[in-house]
Amino acid sequence: MRLKIDWNKISLPEKISNNTLDNFHEHLREQGLRETTIENYIGNVQRYIKSAVSDNPSSDGYSRFRAYLHSRNLSRSTLNQYGYAIKAYHEMLGNNVDFKRIAPNNHIPLYFSADEVDRIFASVHNLKHLAMLQVLFYGCLRATELCNLNDEDVNLQTLTLRINNGKGGRDGIVYIRDECAHILKDYLAVRPLLILERQQPLFYTDYGQRWRRVVFTICLLGIRLNRVSIKRGGLHVFQDILQRYNDLQRL
Numbered sequence: 178m179r180l181k182i183d184w185n186k187i188s189l190p191e192k193i194s195n196n197t198l199d200n201f202h203e204h205l206r207e208q209g210l211r212e213t214t215i216e217n218y219i220g221n222v223q224r225y226i227k228s229a230v231s232d233n234p235s236s237d238g239y240s241r242f243r244a245y246l247h248s249r250n251l252s253r254s255t256l257n258q259y260g261y262a263i264k265a266y267h268e269m270l271g272n273n274v275d276f277k278r279i280a281p282n283n284h285i286p287l288y289f290s291a292d293e294v295d296r297i298f299a300s301v302h303n304l305k306h307l308a309m310l311q312v313l314f315y316g317c318l319r320a321t322e323l324c325n326l327n328d329e330d331v332n333l334q335t336l337t338l339r340i341n342n343g344k345g346g347r348d349g350i351v352y353i354r355d356e357c358a359h360i361l362k363d364y365l366a367v368r369p370l371l372i373l374e375r376q377q378p379l380f381y382t383d384y385g386q387r388w389r390r391v392v393f394t395i396c397l398l399g400i401r402l403n404r405v406s407i408k409r410g411g412l413h414v415f416q417d418i419l420q421r422y423n424d425l426q427r428l
Contacts, residue, residue, distance in 0.1 A: 197226070200269065201219060205218055208265070216389070217258060217262070218261070221258060221259045221262035221263070225239075225262075225266070228242050228245065229241075229242065233270055236274060239267075243259075246259055253280070253281050261276070297310070298310065304364055305368070305380065308361055308363075308364040311353075311356070312338070312353065312357060312379075314357075315354050316351045316357075317351060324389060325341065325387075326338065326380065327377055327378055327379055328365075328370075329377070331379060333358045333361060336353050337353070338350070338352075371385060373386075
């Protein structure tokens with residue numbers, strides 16, 4: 178029997194009101210942000226107010242936290258994500274903080290070789306995880322797009338996936354390869370159907386919940402434990418996930 182434990186929960190200082198993050202969640206919803214973005218913002222603000230030991234940090238508190246983030250050698254995109262979240266939080270409080278967006282690195286992307294891809298997939302012995310990784314890779318999906326897939330979005334006859342509310346709120350159609358379709362067929366043959374909020378998620382956790390991006394990120398730790406030596410590839414779906422995991426580990 179599995180224990181259902183939220184290992185991602187962050188204990189907040191006693192000085193912080195239990196309603197603070199609920200209010201922030203509602204504030205972000207009123208701004209029209211997507212639920213996945215809201216989840217990321219709240220996680221970043223949790224670490225911020227925990228560091229400041231206050232739900233109304235001063236400008237000095239923000240400066241110290243910003244310096245701390247820089248000291249952890251986080252990626253520029255992660256630093257910007259913290260800045261956006263903290264800025265939105267202070268706007269809810271009725272004040273403002275100076276936030277200067279850091280321009281992303283303009284580098285030539287690297288790509289996985291066929292051998293590296295084969296070694297990644299060969300290291301995964303869980304059929305569900307393998308199906309998720311192959312859909313992620315061959316569909317060139319972002320982790321959030323993968324987690325949001327429903328059964329009705331998959332067409333194994335035409336080898337296509339329908340993406341709803343992807344990056345920038347856009348919809349689209351992507352293609353997968355035959356080998357990915359075969360793994361999906363094997364997966365669907367043994368996976369029980371599950372209805373969540375009137376939808377049939379293509380992938381869900383052993384606890385009967387839709388996968389979340391952060392949980393799926395940590396799942397990829399299994400690849401690292403199997404000592405598969407890979408470089409970060411040009412396909413941002415793998416690059417972003419591994420970078421996000423590394424950044425979370427540093428905090």
